[in-house]
Amino acid sequence: MSRSALIENVTAMLADAGFSVSDRCATRPKSFDVAARRGDDVVLVKILGNIDAFDAETGAEMRRLGTYLQATPLVVGLRTRDEELDPGVVYFRHGVPVFSPDTAMELFVEGMPPLVYAAPGGLYVNIDGEVLADRREDEDLSLGQLASELGVSRRTVSKYEDGMNASIDVAMRLEELFGGELTSPVAVMEGAEDVRDADPTPEDPEAAPEDVPVLSVLARVGFEVHPTVRAPFKAVSEESAGPDRLLTGHSSFTEAAVKRARIMSSVGEVTHTRAVYVVDEASRESVDDTAIVEREELEEVDDSDDLRDLLADRGDPQEA
Numbered sequence: 001m002s003r004s005a006l007i008e009n010v011t012a013m014l015a016d017a018g019f020s021v022s023d024r025c026a027t028r029p030k031s032f033d034v035a036a037r038r039g040d041d042v043v044l045v046k047i048l049g050n051i052d053a054f055d056a057e058t059g060a061e062m063r064r065l066g067t068y069l070q071a072t073p074l075v076v077g078l079r080t081r082d083e084e085l086d087p088g089v090v091y092f093r094h095g096v097p098v099f100s101p102d103t104a105m106e107l108f109v110e111g112m113p114p115l116v117y118a119a120p121g122g123l124y125v126n127i128d129g130e131v132l133a134d135r136r137e138d139e140d141l142s143l144g145q146l147a148s149e150l151g152v153s154r155r156t157v158s159k160y161e162d163g164m165n166a167s168i169d170v171a172m173r174l175e176e177l178f179g180g181e182l183t184s185p186v187a188v189m190e191g192a193e194d195v196r197d198a199d200p201t202p203e204d205p206e207a208a209p210e211d212v213p214v215l216s217v218l219a220r221v222g223f224e225v226h227p228t229v230r231a232p233f234k235a236v237s238e239e240s241a242g243p244d245r246l247l248t249g250h251s252s253f254t255e256a257a258v259k260r261a262r263i264m265s266s267v268g269e270v271t272h273t274r275a276v277y278v279v280d281e282a283s284r285e286s287v288d289d290t291a292i293v294e295r296e297e298l299e300e301v302d303d304s305d306d307l308r309d310l311l312a313d314r315g316d317p318q319e320a
Contacts (some may be wrong), residue, residue: 006101011034013105016047017109018038019035019036019037020044020270022034024266025231026263027232029058029229030232031046032073033045033046033047035069035267036195037270042190043071043074044073046079047075048075048077050077052263054096055061056094058104058230059094059096059214060095061202062096063202065236068245071208072188073191075093075096077100085103086116086118086123087102088106090103090188091117092118094142099186104162105127113182113185114166114185115187121167122167126165126186127163127184128184129162129164130245139177150170161293167189185188191242207225208234211227211234214234214248214250214319215234218246220306221301221307222303223236223244223246224238224240225237232249232260232263234249240305245273245274246274246276247268248276249264249275249276249290252280253279253283258287261292264290265289276290276311277292278293278294278295291311292314293310295309
């Protein structure tokens, strides 16, 4: 299956699952392909045939964008090397959850979250430690007796009851012993932080020199500016003393700029984020819901209220 066909299939699946889906980010380089929202759940999705193409820089950018746009970064892919991704299993690449289209279908359409995740050494599941401890006590088993049944140490059983995850073999043996489920789903929509190392959000990259004057104005009027490297916009800016967020683009006003402004409008609609594109000279005031602002206009802005006034009549501001 071609990557374009895969993207179409995944996008259609998200729509069938009740998500509003942005336009495809058909720009290069790009950290994600589509943004999607269902209720309060927002996802940024990268779609790949081979997930080995997902590099560390893209992973870091997706995690930053997930933080600033209150979204979960995800990768949907078919294979790694010459192996297909196992259905029902969550993998990780550079801190981002990765799974197959079948797993995505089960999660988003059928409401069945995955139970298994891959980590160095094999496949693992979340053990509900409190339930395990209750079952063991109900069966009048000591830690040592259960450890003997499982072929592990007493300390390991104690760690399972404290919340340590277990291999599939151990989980199956536990369920055979106690005759019921002891596992809990992988919380994909929370970034699966219960099963991966929850590293801090990667630091922002440096802004490109040509974008510094524009982004400096936003910082001066009260925004915390987060430059991007592979997004269809140059920065995500958060108002320091308010709820406003801005997707900010900057370039000459060309056909490519119009294309990016349209993508920004679509992503902004999904993420409830205002979009503004700064140009040297403009022949129009907006592209869809992306406000077009000339650089001289922006430089005259004194504070965030002035910026709101400038943008007020240029496109329809999204719900914050």
